[in-house]
Amino acid sequence: MNRRWSKLVKLSAALSMLVPLLTGCWDRLEIEDRAVVLGVSIDKAKGNSDNDEVTHHSNTMPAPKMGLIRVAVQIALPGRIPLGPGEGGGGTTDPQQTVWVINVVGFTLDDAFMKLQQQVSSRIFLGHLRVIIMSEEYAKGGIDNVNDFFRRNSEVRRMAWLMVSKGSALALLKAGPKLERIPTLYLMSALDEGINMGKFPRDYIGIFWSNSSKKGEEGYLPYVALRKEQNVEIMGLAYFQGSRMMGKTKPLQIGSFMAIKGSNPAGYRVYVMLEGTKKMVMTTTTHRNTKWKASIKDGKTHFSIKIVLEVNIEEKMSRSFNLNNAGIVRQIQDIEARKAEKFCAQLIRQTQTAGSDIFGFGEYIRAKKPSYWNANIKTKEKWQEAYKEMTFDIHAFVNVRRVGMKAT
Incomplete structure (x- = not known):
């Protein structure tokens, strides 16, 4: 009897050790099933046009009484981005054909992203987000919503770039630079190379949040502008007091x-x-x-x-x-x-x-x-x-x- 119980215990122990190995990738999500967001732009919106009631209802669940914002995302198109220096593998060198830019109007960022999700079949994924662009007009009104939304999201990397644009942020997101197949990566590399060449201090979004949280220091961000040849110029520093942009440098x-x-x-x-x-x-x-x-x-x-x-x-x-x-x-x-x-x-x-x-x-x-x-x-x-x-x-x-x- 004791030998039988001993065998059962050993068998149960062996099976319990094998069970975790049999689960496989039960929670896998194929890359084709994700809408990989590379860049985000935020502008103030004009009027109440195309403001769909996705997160609110005018009668029973009213929206907050605040200004509207226009949020755009730059989504990578699967199979369109070349993986090597050549043009093989079904890729293209036209920046407008490697990404898809769509925009919506909402009261807050979460509201806008919910509306974007209603329009995109795949799940929006922010794990590869590289650039967040805010218009100067929006930044001067305060960026509490930006800080709150992206800091709460565990997918957002602290090595992404947050920047302020002269004029429309959406225009910068839609730019088609000739030096890079993916417009967002051009913006990112312009700032990264600026650090290497001594043209700009290291100031990723995580550093900006850290500086803004200190009692004796304020945050600053790159101030950029789009030029007529679709190139981007670093025009100075946008300096803040708390979450509000106060001015810019030369x-x-x-x-x-x-x-x-x-x-x-x-x-x-x-x-x-x-x-x-x-x-x-x-x-x-x-x-x-x-x-x-x-x-x-x-x-x-x-x-x-x-x-x-x-x-x-x-x-x-x-x-x-x-x-x-x-x-x-x-x-x-x-x-x-x-x-x-x-x-x-x-x-x-x-x-x-x-x-x-x-x-x-x-x-x-x-x-x-x-x-x-x-x-x-x-x-x-x-x-x-x-x-x-x-x-x-x-x-x-x-x-x-x-x-x-x-x-x-």
Whole structure:
């Protein structure tokens, strides 16, 4: 009897171990059954046209009393995207034939995506979402709904790009660039390569959410525009206070922002004119080293910012002076240093007016002066006001490392 029970126990144990292996892919979802969304655009909508009652009913389940938004998605078409450098495998090089762009009007993002799902046979999948574009008009009204919807969705990757567009975001999503078969991937690669070339700081959507959540720092996003040749230009930084866009910078001010933060690599170029003449050179920054020192003066925060720039001379506009002359090189260094101090100070004052500390000075105070923060600031709202009254001084130093293959 004992031997029989022993065999039954062993058999049951063996079967119980085999059962999990027999389940297979019970919850599989074929890629052809998914509507893979690569990009999303968000604009303010005009009027109440094509607002289908999918998530609400005018009599029994009224919609919220708020403005309408137009949401568009860029869906990858299965079998149309080439997998290699050639055109084989049934692919196409026309960007308009590799993706499908559809748009709807809704009160919120969830409302709009529900309406999109009503129009698409496959399940909408956001696991490969790469780019989210908001119009400037929408961003200035506040992006709480964007932050809430995409942060709640577990499919959305924190390495996606969130950006603000000049004009219509839908037009940017429909762009057909010649350098990329998939328009969304062109937008993504433009920003990724901008990081590698020192044209833009690393600022994925996860970093933006992290910065916006801090008590002593605000978020910023790429500010982009569509040009007539269907190419995209990075026109500056869109800076925020909380969830509301407060303003934007010029393209060269991105370099000032990265200098104040000490971000590398560096890649911006500027003209330098020698004093009392029309002699000019073009320099490019190759490396930055920045140090902050915080203090309290008359009950207000004060920052001393030291910026050291390593530059190369890229171009000389006249043959009337020689770069072998050490005095000329020192003059170039001094002039560019003074210009850098003025330009960086201008950007800080611009963000102070808006109460938007995109540099993280408040977080530095929290870390280095915790007693002052706990006694006088405490909250994000108070720092937004205190930042407007913050004082600072900037000291820039420029070192010319190379003058090119010829000095004359």
